[in-house]
Amino acid sequence: MELNETLKKQLDHRTIRAFKEQILSQEQLVTLLEVARHTSTSMFMQGFSVMHITDPKKRAAIRNISTQPYVGANGDLFIFMVDLYRNYQIRKQTGHDAGRVHTTDIFLQAYEDTVLLAVQNVLNAAESMGLGGVILGSINNDPAKLVEVLDLPKLTYPVLGLQVGVPDQAPQLKPRLPLEFIAFGNDYPKDFKASDLKDYDEVVQTYYDLRDANRRIDSFTNQVIGPKLSVASKKRDEQVKVLKAQGLCLDFN
Amino acid sequence: MELNETLKKQLDHRTIRAFKEQILSQEQLVTLLEVARHTSTSMFMQGFSVMHITDPKKRAAIRNISTQPYVGANGDLFIFMVDLYRNYQIRKQTGHDAGRVHTTDIFLQAYEDTVLLAVQNVLNAAESMGLGGVILGSINNDPAKLVEVLDLPKLTYPVLGLQVGVPDQAPQLKPRLPLEFIAFGNDYPKDFKASDLKDYDEVVQTYYDLRDANRRIDSFTNQVIGPKLSVASKKRDEQVKVLKAQGLCLDFN
Secondary structure: OOHHHHHHHOOOOOOOOEEEOOOOOHHHHHHHHHHHHOOOHHHHOOOOEEEEOOHHHHHHHHHHHHHOOOOOOOOOEEEEEEOOHHHHHHHHHHOOOOOOOOOOHHHHHHHHHHHHHHHHHHHHHHOOEEEEEEEEHHHHHHHHHHHHHHHOOOOEEEEEEEEEEEOOOOOOOOOOOOOHHHEEEOOOOOOOHHHHHHHHHHHHHHHHHHHOOOOOOOOHHHHOOOOHHHOHHHHHHHHHHHHOOOOOOOOOO | OOOHHHHHHOOOOOOOOOOOOOOOOOHHHHHHHHHOOOOOOOOHOOOOOEEEEHHHHHHHHHHHHHOOOOOOOOOOEEEEEEHHHHHHHHHHHOOOOOOEEEOHHHHHHHHHHHHHHHHHHHHHHHHHHHOOEEHHHHHHHHHHHHHOOOOOOOEEEEEEEEEEEEEEEOOOOOOOOOOOOOOEOOOOOOOOOOHHHHHHHHHHHHHHHHHOOOOOOOOHHHHHHHHHHHHOOOOOOOOOHHHHHOOOOOOOO
Protein backbone atom coordinates (compact mmCIF):
# COMPACT_ATOMS: atom_id res chain seq x y z
CA MET A 1 0.00 0.00 0.00
CA GLU A 2 1.46 3.33 -1.00
CA LEU A 3 1.10 6.01 1.65
CA ASN A 4 -0.83 9.08 0.55
CA GLU A 5 0.19 12.62 1.56
CA THR A 6 -2.17 12.68 4.57
CA LEU A 7 -0.77 9.44 5.98
CA LYS A 8 2.81 10.51 5.34
CA LYS A 9 2.27 13.67 7.37
CA GLN A 10 0.50 11.81 10.16
CA LEU A 11 3.18 9.17 10.49
CA ASP A 12 5.79 11.89 10.36
CA HIS A 13 4.14 14.09 13.01
CA ARG A 14 6.46 16.02 15.28
CA THR A 15 5.69 18.89 17.59
CA ILE A 16 6.95 22.29 16.46
CA ARG A 17 7.53 24.89 19.16
CA ALA A 18 9.68 27.40 17.25
CA PHE A 19 8.06 29.40 14.47
CA LYS A 20 9.24 32.03 12.02
CA GLU A 21 8.08 35.63 12.46
CA GLN A 22 5.18 35.28 10.06
CA ILE A 23 1.46 34.99 10.71
CA LEU A 24 -1.20 33.01 8.88
CA SER A 25 -2.69 34.58 5.78
CA GLN A 26 -6.41 35.36 6.05
CA GLU A 27 -7.05 32.45 3.68
CA GLN A 28 -5.03 30.01 5.79
CA LEU A 29 -6.74 31.23 8.95
CA VAL A 30 -10.23 30.77 7.55
CA THR A 31 -9.33 27.36 6.13
CA LEU A 32 -8.16 26.13 9.54
CA LEU A 33 -11.30 27.45 11.23
CA GLU A 34 -13.43 25.85 8.51
CA VAL A 35 -11.77 22.52 9.23
CA ALA A 36 -12.60 22.92 12.94
CA ARG A 37 -16.16 23.69 11.96
CA HIS A 38 -16.40 20.51 9.89
CA THR A 39 -15.21 18.16 12.62
CA SER A 40 -17.49 15.42 13.93
CA THR A 41 -19.87 16.57 16.66
CA SER A 42 -21.90 14.48 19.08
CA MET A 43 -25.67 14.65 18.65
CA PHE A 44 -25.04 17.60 16.32
CA MET A 45 -24.87 19.82 19.41
CA GLN A 46 -21.78 21.70 18.13
CA GLY A 47 -20.79 22.51 21.70
CA PHE A 48 -17.43 24.14 21.18
CA SER A 49 -15.88 27.45 20.17
CA VAL A 50 -12.41 28.57 19.26
CA MET A 51 -10.76 31.91 20.01
CA HIS A 52 -7.91 33.31 17.91
CA ILE A 53 -5.81 35.33 20.32
CA THR A 54 -3.87 38.18 18.71
CA ASP A 55 -3.93 40.72 21.55
CA PRO A 56 -0.30 40.92 22.83
CA LYS A 57 -1.46 41.40 26.42
CA LYS A 58 -3.64 38.31 26.34
CA ARG A 59 -0.90 36.33 24.64
CA ALA A 60 1.53 37.40 27.36
CA ALA A 61 -0.98 36.49 30.08
CA ILE A 62 -1.49 33.05 28.54
CA ARG A 63 2.29 32.63 28.28
CA ASN A 64 2.62 33.46 31.97
CA ILE A 65 -0.02 30.86 32.83
CA SER A 66 1.59 28.17 30.72
CA THR A 67 5.11 29.11 31.90
CA GLN A 68 6.45 28.13 28.46
CA PRO A 69 8.36 30.90 26.66
CA TYR A 70 7.23 29.84 23.17
CA VAL A 71 3.51 30.22 23.98
CA GLY A 72 2.26 33.40 22.33
CA ALA A 73 5.68 34.10 20.79
CA ASN A 74 5.85 33.64 16.98
CA GLY A 75 2.90 31.83 15.39
CA ASP A 76 -0.89 32.07 15.63
CA LEU A 77 -2.50 31.15 18.95
CA PHE A 78 -5.91 29.48 19.26
CA ILE A 79 -7.84 28.49 22.37
CA PHE A 80 -10.34 25.66 21.93
CA MET A 81 -13.13 25.59 24.47
CA VAL A 82 -16.15 23.66 25.55
CA ASP A 83 -19.01 26.04 24.85
CA LEU A 84 -22.39 25.14 26.25
CA TYR A 85 -23.16 28.82 26.82
CA ARG A 86 -24.48 29.19 23.30
CA ASN A 87 -26.86 26.25 23.55
CA TYR A 88 -27.92 27.31 27.04
CA GLN A 89 -28.72 30.76 25.65
CA ILE A 90 -30.71 29.20 22.83
CA ARG A 91 -32.76 27.28 25.38
CA LYS A 92 -33.13 30.23 27.75
CA GLN A 93 -33.97 32.78 25.05
CA THR A 94 -36.66 30.49 23.68
CA GLY A 95 -38.23 30.02 27.11
CA HIS A 96 -36.74 26.60 27.99
CA ASP A 97 -34.93 25.43 31.10
CA ALA A 98 -31.22 24.52 31.15
CA GLY A 99 -31.95 20.86 30.49
CA ARG A 100 -28.84 18.75 31.05
CA VAL A 101 -26.20 21.34 30.21
CA HIS A 102 -24.83 21.16 33.74
CA THR A 103 -24.25 17.39 33.65
CA THR A 104 -20.93 15.63 33.26
CA ASP A 105 -22.35 13.61 30.38
CA ILE A 106 -23.10 16.66 28.26
CA PHE A 107 -19.81 18.26 29.30
CA LEU A 108 -17.83 15.21 28.23
CA GLN A 109 -19.65 15.04 24.91
CA ALA A 110 -18.78 18.64 24.15
CA TYR A 111 -15.26 18.04 25.43
CA GLU A 112 -14.52 15.03 23.34
CA ASP A 113 -16.66 15.21 20.28
CA THR A 114 -15.80 18.70 19.23
CA VAL A 115 -13.08 20.40 21.24
CA LEU A 116 -10.50 17.66 21.06
CA LEU A 117 -11.35 16.15 17.72
CA ALA A 118 -11.32 19.68 16.30
CA VAL A 119 -7.86 20.35 17.69
CA GLN A 120 -6.40 17.31 15.96
CA ASN A 121 -8.26 18.06 12.76
CA VAL A 122 -6.86 21.59 12.66
CA LEU A 123 -3.36 20.35 13.47
CA ASN A 124 -3.57 17.85 10.61
CA ALA A 125 -4.81 20.61 8.33
CA ALA A 126 -1.97 22.91 9.35
CA GLU A 127 0.60 20.17 8.79
CA SER A 128 -0.87 19.40 5.37
CA MET A 129 -0.26 23.07 4.50
CA GLY A 130 3.40 22.81 5.41
CA LEU A 131 2.91 24.50 8.76
CA GLY A 132 3.81 23.06 12.14
CA GLY A 133 2.11 23.24 15.51
CA VAL A 134 2.08 22.46 19.19
CA ILE A 135 -0.91 21.48 21.30
CA LEU A 136 -0.85 23.37 24.59
CA GLY A 137 -2.14 21.56 27.66
CA SER A 138 -0.19 24.03 29.75
CA ILE A 139 -2.81 26.75 29.31
CA ASN A 140 -4.58 25.07 32.21
CA ASN A 141 -1.72 25.44 34.65
CA ASP A 142 -3.93 28.12 36.22
CA PRO A 143 -7.47 27.55 34.95
CA ALA A 144 -9.13 30.26 37.08
CA LYS A 145 -6.68 32.84 35.77
CA LEU A 146 -7.24 31.71 32.18
CA VAL A 147 -11.02 32.08 32.47
CA GLU A 148 -10.40 35.59 33.85
CA VAL A 149 -7.90 36.54 31.12
CA LEU A 150 -10.28 35.42 28.38
CA ASP A 151 -13.28 36.88 30.24
CA LEU A 152 -15.38 33.79 29.61
CA PRO A 153 -19.02 33.34 30.62
CA LYS A 154 -20.28 30.38 32.62
CA LEU A 155 -20.76 27.12 30.73
CA THR A 156 -17.57 27.63 28.77
CA TYR A 157 -14.23 26.03 29.63
CA PRO A 158 -10.92 26.37 27.77
CA VAL A 159 -9.45 22.92 27.19
CA LEU A 160 -6.40 23.15 24.96
CA GLY A 161 -4.39 25.75 23.15
CA LEU A 162 -2.98 25.22 19.68
CA GLN A 163 -0.16 27.27 18.27
CA VAL A 164 0.64 26.98 14.58
CA GLY A 165 3.06 28.68 12.26
CA VAL A 166 5.91 28.29 9.83
CA PRO A 167 8.39 25.87 11.44
CA ASP A 168 11.71 27.31 12.47
CA GLN A 169 13.10 24.00 13.66
CA ALA A 170 13.32 20.43 12.39
CA PRO A 171 13.08 18.13 15.39
CA GLN A 172 13.63 14.39 15.26
CA LEU A 173 10.66 12.02 15.22
CA LYS A 174 10.07 10.98 18.84
CA PRO A 175 9.95 7.21 19.29
CA ARG A 176 6.58 6.01 20.59
CA LEU A 177 5.63 2.84 22.45
CA PRO A 178 5.67 -0.10 20.01
CA LEU A 179 2.18 -1.06 18.81
CA GLU A 180 2.11 -4.26 20.86
CA PHE A 181 1.93 -2.15 24.04
CA ILE A 182 -0.93 0.10 23.00
CA ALA A 183 -3.07 -1.75 20.45
CA PHE A 184 -4.89 -4.95 21.38
CA GLY A 185 -7.49 -7.30 19.98
CA ASN A 186 -10.50 -8.58 21.85
CA ASP A 187 -8.75 -9.00 25.18
CA TYR A 188 -7.03 -6.42 27.29
CA PRO A 189 -3.62 -7.80 28.39
CA LYS A 190 -3.65 -7.41 32.16
CA ASP A 191 -0.36 -9.29 32.45
CA PHE A 192 1.65 -6.31 31.23
CA LYS A 193 5.26 -6.50 32.41
CA ALA A 194 7.17 -3.25 32.88
CA SER A 195 10.41 -5.12 32.24
CA ASP A 196 9.27 -5.76 28.64
CA LEU A 197 9.92 -2.07 27.96
CA LYS A 198 13.67 -2.56 28.18
CA ASP A 199 14.33 -2.29 24.42
CA TYR A 200 11.97 0.66 24.03
CA ASP A 201 13.57 2.43 26.98
CA GLU A 202 16.91 2.21 25.22
CA VAL A 203 15.46 3.66 22.01
CA VAL A 204 14.02 6.61 23.94
CA GLN A 205 17.28 7.19 25.76
CA THR A 206 19.16 7.27 22.48
CA TYR A 207 16.62 9.74 21.09
CA TYR A 208 17.21 12.19 23.93
CA ASP A 209 20.91 11.62 23.77
CA LEU A 210 21.06 12.58 20.09
CA ARG A 211 18.52 15.40 20.33
CA ASP A 212 20.10 17.76 22.71
CA ALA A 213 23.13 17.40 24.90
CA ASN A 214 21.58 19.82 27.39
CA ARG A 215 18.47 17.71 27.97
CA ARG A 216 18.38 14.95 30.53
CA ILE A 217 18.81 11.46 29.06
CA ASP A 218 15.66 9.74 30.10
CA SER A 219 14.02 6.42 29.30
CA PHE A 220 10.23 6.14 29.07
CA THR A 221 10.13 4.16 32.31
CA ASN A 222 12.14 6.86 34.08
CA GLN A 223 9.67 9.48 32.92
CA VAL A 224 6.68 7.47 34.16
CA ILE A 225 8.20 6.88 37.58
CA GLY A 226 9.51 10.45 37.81
CA PRO A 227 7.88 13.78 38.74
CA LYS A 228 5.56 13.94 35.69
CA LEU A 229 3.16 11.58 37.42
CA SER A 230 4.08 12.48 41.00
CA VAL A 231 4.39 16.24 41.32
CA ALA A 232 1.52 18.54 40.49
CA SER A 233 1.79 22.06 39.21
CA LYS A 234 -0.35 23.16 42.15
CA LYS A 235 -3.13 24.96 40.34
CA ARG A 236 -3.73 22.19 37.81
CA ASP A 237 -5.78 20.36 40.40
CA GLU A 238 -8.03 23.43 40.57
CA GLN A 239 -9.49 22.37 37.20
CA VAL A 240 -12.18 20.50 39.12
CA LYS A 241 -13.10 23.58 41.15
CA VAL A 242 -13.08 25.85 38.11
CA LEU A 243 -15.22 23.46 36.07
CA LYS A 244 -17.85 23.59 38.80
CA ALA A 245 -17.52 27.38 39.15
CA GLN A 246 -18.27 27.51 35.40
CA GLY A 247 -21.47 25.55 36.02
CA LEU A 248 -20.15 22.37 34.41
CA CYS A 249 -20.08 18.78 35.77
CA LEU A 250 -22.28 19.80 38.71
CA ASP A 251 -23.36 16.16 39.14
CA PHE A 252 -19.78 15.01 39.69
CA ASN A 253 -19.46 14.19 43.38
CA MET B 1 -4.94 28.94 -2.06
CA GLU B 2 -5.46 25.58 -3.65
CA LEU B 3 -6.81 22.97 -1.27
CA ASN B 4 -4.62 19.88 -0.88
CA GLU B 5 -6.08 16.37 -0.61
CA THR B 6 -6.02 16.38 3.21
CA LEU B 7 -7.98 19.64 3.42
CA LYS B 8 -10.45 18.53 0.75
CA LYS B 9 -11.27 15.43 2.76
CA GLN B 10 -11.55 17.37 6.01
CA LEU B 11 -13.87 20.00 4.58
CA ASP B 12 -15.87 17.24 2.96
CA HIS B 13 -16.17 15.12 6.12
CA ARG B 14 -19.42 13.24 6.56
CA THR B 15 -20.24 10.44 8.93
CA ILE B 16 -20.58 7.00 7.35
CA ARG B 17 -22.69 4.46 9.21
CA ALA B 18 -23.28 1.91 6.46
CA PHE B 19 -20.32 -0.16 5.27
CA LYS B 20 -19.79 -2.86 2.68
CA GLU B 21 -19.19 -6.43 3.81
CA GLN B 22 -15.40 -6.13 3.68
CA ILE B 23 -12.85 -5.78 6.43
CA LEU B 24 -9.60 -3.84 6.55
CA SER B 25 -6.54 -5.47 5.03
CA GLN B 26 -3.76 -6.21 7.51
CA GLU B 27 -1.79 -3.37 5.96
CA GLN B 28 -4.64 -0.88 6.34
CA LEU B 29 -5.22 -2.00 9.91
CA VAL B 30 -1.60 -1.55 10.92
CA THR B 31 -1.42 1.82 9.16
CA LEU B 32 -4.41 3.11 11.11
CA LEU B 33 -2.96 1.86 14.40
CA GLU B 34 0.40 3.41 13.51
CA VAL B 35 -1.33 6.74 12.99
CA ALA B 36 -2.93 6.45 16.44
CA ARG B 37 0.48 5.68 17.86
CA HIS B 38 1.98 8.81 16.27
CA THR B 39 -0.63 11.21 17.65
CA SER B 40 0.41 14.00 20.02
CA THR B 41 0.63 12.94 23.65
CA SER B 42 0.78 15.10 26.76
CA MET B 43 4.04 14.96 28.71
CA PHE B 44 4.94 11.94 26.55
CA MET B 45 2.90 9.79 28.94
CA GLN B 46 1.20 7.86 26.10
CA GLY B 47 -1.74 7.14 28.36
CA PHE B 48 -4.10 5.46 25.95
CA SER B 49 -4.75 2.11 24.28
CA VAL B 50 -6.96 0.94 21.48
CA MET B 51 -8.76 -2.38 21.14
CA HIS B 52 -9.75 -3.86 17.79
CA ILE B 53 -12.90 -5.84 18.48
CA THR B 54 -13.50 -8.74 16.10
CA ASP B 55 -15.20 -11.21 18.46
CA PRO B 56 -18.86 -11.41 17.27
CA LYS B 57 -20.13 -11.79 20.84
CA LYS B 58 -18.32 -8.69 22.04
CA ARG B 59 -19.44 -6.78 18.96
CA ALA B 60 -23.03 -7.78 19.67
CA ALA B 61 -22.69 -6.80 23.34
CA ILE B 62 -21.32 -3.38 22.33
CA ARG B 63 -24.16 -3.00 19.82
CA ASN B 64 -26.66 -3.73 22.57
CA ILE B 65 -25.07 -1.10 24.79
CA SER B 66 -25.05 1.53 22.07
CA THR B 67 -28.56 0.59 20.89
CA GLN B 68 -27.54 1.47 17.32
CA PRO B 69 -27.97 -1.35 14.82
CA TYR B 70 -24.94 -0.39 12.70
CA VAL B 71 -22.49 -0.71 15.61
CA GLY B 72 -20.52 -3.91 15.13
CA ALA B 73 -22.31 -4.68 11.85
CA ASN B 74 -20.13 -4.32 8.72
CA GLY B 75 -16.80 -2.54 9.19
CA ASP B 76 -13.93 -2.74 11.69
CA LEU B 77 -14.67 -1.72 15.27
CA PHE B 78 -12.13 -0.01 17.55
CA ILE B 79 -12.48 1.07 21.17
CA PHE B 80 -10.21 3.90 22.27
CA MET B 81 -9.54 4.06 25.98
CA VAL B 82 -7.78 6.04 28.63
CA ASP B 83 -5.09 3.66 29.86
CA LEU B 84 -3.26 4.63 33.02
CA TYR B 85 -3.04 0.97 34.01
CA ARG B 86 0.15 0.51 32.02
CA ASN B 87 1.92 3.50 33.60
CA TYR B 88 0.63 2.52 37.04
CA GLN B 89 2.08 -0.96 36.51
CA ILE B 90 5.40 0.55 35.44
CA ARG B 91 5.50 2.55 38.67
CA LYS B 92 4.33 -0.33 40.84
CA GLN B 93 6.59 -2.96 39.27
CA THR B 94 9.58 -0.68 39.77
CA GLY B 95 8.75 -0.09 43.43
CA HIS B 96 7.07 3.32 43.14
CA ASP B 97 3.74 4.56 44.50
CA ALA B 98 0.77 5.43 42.24
CA GLY B 99 1.79 9.09 42.06
CA ARG B 100 -0.99 11.18 40.56
CA VAL B 101 -2.61 8.55 38.35
CA HIS B 102 -5.84 8.81 40.34
CA THR B 103 -6.20 12.56 39.81
CA THR B 104 -8.59 14.28 37.44
CA ASP B 105 -5.71 16.25 35.97
CA ILE B 106 -3.85 13.16 34.82
CA PHE B 107 -7.11 11.55 33.69
CA LEU B 108 -8.01 14.57 31.57
CA GLN B 109 -4.55 14.67 30.02
CA ALA B 110 -4.82 11.05 28.98
CA TYR B 111 -8.37 11.64 27.86
CA GLU B 112 -7.69 14.61 25.66
CA ASP B 113 -4.12 14.35 24.52
CA THR B 114 -4.20 10.82 23.27
CA VAL B 115 -7.61 9.18 23.25
CA LEU B 116 -9.49 11.90 21.46
CA LEU B 117 -6.77 13.31 19.31
CA ALA B 118 -5.95 9.76 18.25
CA VAL B 119 -9.56 9.08 17.26
CA GLN B 120 -9.65 12.07 14.94
CA ASN B 121 -6.23 11.27 13.55
CA VAL B 122 -7.31 7.73 12.70
CA LEU B 123 -10.56 8.95 11.18
CA ASN B 124 -8.63 11.38 8.98
CA ALA B 125 -6.28 8.57 8.00
CA ALA B 126 -9.18 6.27 7.14
CA GLU B 127 -10.86 8.98 5.07
CA SER B 128 -7.60 9.68 3.22
CA MET B 129 -7.59 5.99 2.25
CA GLY B 130 -11.06 6.24 0.74
CA LEU B 131 -12.71 4.63 3.74
CA GLY B 132 -15.47 6.17 5.86
CA GLY B 133 -16.16 6.08 9.56
CA VAL B 134 -18.38 6.93 12.49
CA ILE B 135 -17.26 7.98 15.96
CA LEU B 136 -19.33 6.17 18.58
CA GLY B 137 -20.14 8.08 21.74
CA SER B 138 -22.99 5.66 22.28
CA ILE B 139 -20.67 2.93 23.59
CA ASN B 140 -21.02 4.71 26.92
CA ASN B 141 -24.77 4.38 27.14
CA ASP B 142 -23.99 1.75 29.79
CA PRO B 143 -20.41 2.31 30.93
CA ALA B 144 -20.40 -0.31 33.70
CA LYS B 145 -21.57 -2.94 31.23
CA LEU B 146 -18.94 -1.91 28.68
CA VAL B 147 -16.13 -2.25 31.22
CA GLU B 148 -17.49 -5.71 32.02
CA VAL B 149 -17.81 -6.76 28.35
CA LEU B 150 -14.25 -5.69 27.60
CA ASP B 151 -13.02 -7.08 30.94
CA LEU B 152 -10.94 -3.99 31.63
CA PRO B 153 -8.66 -3.50 34.63
CA LYS B 154 -8.84 -0.49 36.92
CA LEU B 155 -7.28 2.73 35.62
CA THR B 156 -8.63 2.16 32.14
CA TYR B 157 -11.79 3.75 30.76
CA PRO B 158 -13.30 3.34 27.28
CA VAL B 159 -14.09 6.77 25.85
CA LEU B 160 -15.14 6.46 22.22
CA GLY B 161 -15.68 3.79 19.62
CA LEU B 162 -14.69 4.24 16.01
CA GLN B 163 -16.08 2.13 13.24
CA VAL B 164 -14.47 2.33 9.82
CA GLY B 165 -15.00 0.55 6.53
CA VAL B 166 -15.77 0.86 2.86
CA PRO B 167 -18.70 3.29 2.58
CA ASP B 168 -21.99 1.85 1.42
CA GLN B 169 -23.79 5.18 1.45
CA ALA B 170 -23.15 8.71 0.20
CA PRO B 171 -24.77 11.10 2.66
CA GLN B 172 -25.10 14.84 2.13
CA LEU B 173 -22.69 17.19 3.84
CA LYS B 174 -24.42 18.34 7.04
CA PRO B 175 -24.57 22.12 7.39
CA ARG B 176 -22.68 23.37 10.45
CA LEU B 177 -23.02 26.59 12.42
CA PRO B 178 -21.55 29.46 10.39
CA LEU B 179 -18.03 30.42 11.54
CA GLU B 180 -19.20 33.69 13.12
CA PHE B 181 -21.02 31.66 15.81
CA ILE B 182 -18.11 29.41 16.78
CA ALA B 183 -14.84 31.21 16.01
CA PHE B 184 -13.95 34.44 17.78
CA GLY B 185 -11.00 36.78 18.18
CA ASN B 186 -9.74 38.14 21.46
CA ASP B 187 -13.14 38.63 23.04
CA TYR B 188 -15.83 36.08 23.71
CA PRO B 189 -19.19 37.45 22.49
CA LYS B 190 -21.47 37.16 25.51
CA ASP B 191 -24.25 39.01 23.70
CA PHE B 192 -25.13 35.97 21.57
CA LYS B 193 -28.72 36.18 20.31
CA ALA B 194 -30.54 32.92 19.60
CA SER B 195 -32.71 34.74 17.09
CA ASP B 196 -29.61 35.31 14.91
CA LEU B 197 -29.75 31.60 14.06
CA LYS B 198 -32.86 32.05 11.95
CA ASP B 199 -31.11 31.68 8.58
CA TYR B 200 -29.01 28.75 9.77
CA ASP B 201 -32.09 27.03 11.19
CA GLU B 202 -33.67 27.19 7.76
CA VAL B 203 -30.58 25.68 6.13
CA VAL B 204 -30.64 22.78 8.61
CA GLN B 205 -34.35 22.21 8.09
CA THR B 206 -33.83 22.06 4.34
CA TYR B 207 -30.99 19.57 4.83
CA TYR B 208 -33.21 17.17 6.79
CA ASP B 209 -36.04 17.72 4.41
CA LEU B 210 -33.93 16.66 1.43
CA ARG B 211 -32.09 13.86 3.22
CA ASP B 212 -34.80 11.56 4.24
CA ALA B 213 -38.53 11.92 4.11
CA ASN B 214 -38.84 9.58 7.09
CA ARG B 215 -36.71 11.74 9.40
CA ARG B 216 -38.16 14.58 11.41
CA ILE B 217 -37.58 17.98 9.90
CA ASP B 218 -35.71 19.78 12.58
CA SER B 219 -33.89 23.09 12.86
CA PHE B 220 -30.73 23.41 14.97
CA THR B 221 -32.60 25.47 17.55
CA ASN B 222 -35.29 22.80 17.80
CA GLN B 223 -32.64 20.17 18.44
CA VAL B 224 -31.01 22.23 21.20
CA ILE B 225 -34.29 22.90 22.97
CA GLY B 226 -35.49 19.32 22.46
CA PRO B 227 -34.80 16.04 24.26
CA LYS B 228 -31.11 15.83 23.25
CA LEU B 229 -30.23 18.24 26.02
CA SER B 230 -33.14 17.43 28.34
CA VAL B 231 -33.60 13.68 28.49
CA ALA B 232 -30.82 11.38 29.64
CA SER B 233 -30.30 7.85 28.55
CA LYS B 234 -30.39 6.83 32.22
CA LYS B 235 -27.10 5.02 32.50
CA ARG B 236 -25.05 7.72 30.79
CA ASP B 237 -24.99 9.63 34.05
CA GLU B 238 -23.33 6.60 35.61
CA GLN B 239 -20.12 7.57 33.81
CA VAL B 240 -19.14 9.53 36.92
CA LYS B 241 -19.66 6.50 39.16
CA VAL B 242 -17.85 4.13 36.79
CA LEU B 243 -14.88 6.49 36.41
CA LYS B 244 -14.47 6.45 40.19
CA ALA B 245 -14.96 2.68 40.34
CA GLN B 246 -12.10 2.45 37.83
CA GLY B 247 -9.93 4.46 40.23
CA LEU B 248 -9.96 7.58 38.06
CA CYS B 249 -10.81 11.18 39.02
CA LEU B 250 -10.85 10.27 42.71
CA ASP B 251 -10.25 13.93 43.61
CA PHE B 252 -13.41 15.07 41.83
CA ASN B 253 -15.89 15.99 44.54
